Amino acid sequence: MNNDIIIRAEKVSKLYGKNKKEASELLKNGADKDTVYKKTGVTAALWDVSFEVKRGEIFAIIGLSGSGKSTIIRCFNLLNKPTSGKIYYEEKDIAQFNKQEILNYRRNKISMVFQNFGLMSHRTVLENIAYGLEVRNVPRAERVQRAKEMTAMVGLEGWEDKPISSLSGGMKQRVGLARALANDPEVLLMDEPFSALDPLVKRDMQFELLSIQSKLEKTVIFITHDINEAFKLGDTVAIMRDGKIIQIDTPENMSTHPADDYVRQFIDSADKTQVLSVKHVMVPPACLVKPKDMPSHAIREMANNDVSTAYVVNEKMQFLGIVSIDDAIRARDENLPLPTFINTDVLTCHEDTLISDVLSLAAKSRYPLAVLDNEKKLKGIISKAAVLASL
Numbered sequence: 001m002n003n004d005i006i007i008r009a010e011k012v013s014k015l016y017g018k019n020k021k022e023a024s025e026l027l028k029n030g031a032d033k034d035t036v037y038k039k040t041g042v043t044a045a046l047w048d049v050s051f052e053v054k055r056g057e058i059f060a061i062i063g064l065s066g067s068g069k070s071t072i073i074r075c076f077n078l079l080n081k082p083t084s085g086k087i088y089y090e091e092k093d094i095a096q097f098n099k100q101e102i103l104n105y106r107r108n109k110i111s112m113v114f115q116n117f118g119l120m121s122h123r124t125v126l127e128n129i130a131y132g133l134e135v136r137n138v139p140r141a142e143r144v145q146r147a148k149e150m151t152a153m154v155g156l157e158g159w160e161d162k163p164i165s166s167l168s169g170g171m172k173q174r175v176g177l178a179r180a181l182a183n184d185p186e187v188l189l190m191d192e193p194f195s196a197l198d199p200l201v202k203r204d205m206q207f208e209l210l211s212i213q214s215k216l217e218k219t220v221i222f223i224t225h226d227i228n229e230a231f232k233l234g235d236t237v238a239i240m241r242d243g244k245i246i247q248i249d250t251p252e253n254m255s256t257h258p259a260d261d262y263v264r265q266f267i268d269s270a271d272k273t274q275v276l277s278v279k280h281v282m283v284p285p286a287c288l289v290k291p292k293d294m295p296s297h298a299i300r301e302m303a304n305n306d307v308s309t310a311y312v313v314n315e316k317m318q319f320l321g322i323v324s325i326d327d328a329i330r331a332r333d334e335n336l337p338l339p340t341f342i343n344t345d346v347l348t349c350h351e352d353t354l355i356s357d358v359l360s361l362a363a364k365s366r367y368p369l370a371v372l373d374n375e376k377k378l379k380g381i382i383s384k385a386a387v388l389a390s391l
């Protein structure tokens with residue numbers, strides 16, 4: 001048993017319709033969802049879906065509408081029963097739970113945040129947030145206390161007694177989130193929670209979720225059809241099509257190694273600067289010199305490589321600065337050693353920096369940025385053009 005895996009799906013399929021047997025046979029032989037529906041009238045909402053979610057991670061699921069995202073997430077909280085396959089929570093088959101275990105699971109382990117908020121409009125903010133605790137017969141004083149804490153957690157202090165109807169969409173979603181958190185679940189299930197929000201509010205909510213998650217260290221299963229959102233939030237991203245999982249990967253690996261054209265199409269619509277780091281667009285410096293090199297050698301190197309600056313590194317490949325061809329010529333003519341002219345005033349960045357974070361640096365730098373690793377070793381250089389080309 002791997003303690004790190006909190007929840008996992010094993011070969012989960014969900015078929016809607018009568019003729020499931022024939023549909024299964026077709027699916028086993030590789031038929032796609034459309035063909036199966038035409039031949040049997042059965043909708044294969046999920047087929048052979050397996051994945052693991054690690055404790056404390058944000059696991060994002062993306063896919064076009066109808067690809068099975070809601071169906072799988074609803075299997076996790078027992079709203080859907082798989083046609084075949086199993087869901088394990090901490091390695092226990094949730095289909096085998098007895099009544100008491102189901103109750104405990106729903107109340108203490110797993111909570112859902114819906115897209116349409118699912119709030120009770122005749123109740124106040126605080127009453128909505130405390131609702132789950134009320135159902136569990138938590139004493140009034142305690143649930144008010146807890147609900148107040150959660151109200152603050154999602155940034156709604158001062159709104160406790162307001163009616164739901166007076167809230168904006170973003171605020172309603174905060175209430176939905178606070179209500180789910182009030183139960184202190186291990187796992188938060190979020191089914192396109194921010195899809196209905198306008199872009200700026202959406203960005204605030206994403207930030208809110210990330211900061212709450214870093215504080216509370218909940219496991220989050222987050223569904224979205226927005227690749228940027230999946231990449232921004234997800235530690236792991238699973239992409240679905242027609243009821244199947246196509247690829248499960250880190251955002252970075254998915255961007256650089258999309259499994260097929262479907263994934264590639266999603267990736268193409270993504271803002272890659274938010275995912276890719278500098279090391280993905282850097283190039284090797286055309287011309288490297290060492291401090292002990294003769295100026296004439298440096299000049300020749302630059303001339304041979306058709307560049308007007310050389311990157312200077314020591315024996316350990318640690319970056320020292322650059323020399324221009326003009327300075328190297330001066331050094332030669334005045335018979336001075338090369339290090340006299342090393343320009344250390346060069347902007348550097350770490351190889352793991354996100355491209356979006358070096359945009360302004362690259363824009364104002366006179367020279368390509370020097371890309372360094374943890375030991376200050378020169379790994380490559382990154383030009384303004386390369387940064388812009390990655391956009």
Ligand SMILES: Nc1ncnc2c1ncn2[C@@H]1O[C@H](COP(=O)(O)OP(=O)(O)O)[C@@H](O)[C@H]1O
Binds near residue numbers: 016043064065067071
């Ligand atoms: N109760 C149902 N009866 C029949 N088909 C359903 C039912 N629920 C979902 N489906 C079908 O299952 C597929 C997956 O749906 P869903 O999980 O809601 O997709 P998503 O959330 O990715 O948009 C769709 O083709 C949908 O029409």
Ligand SMILES: [Mg+2]
Binds near residue numbers: 070
């Ligand atoms: Mg859905």
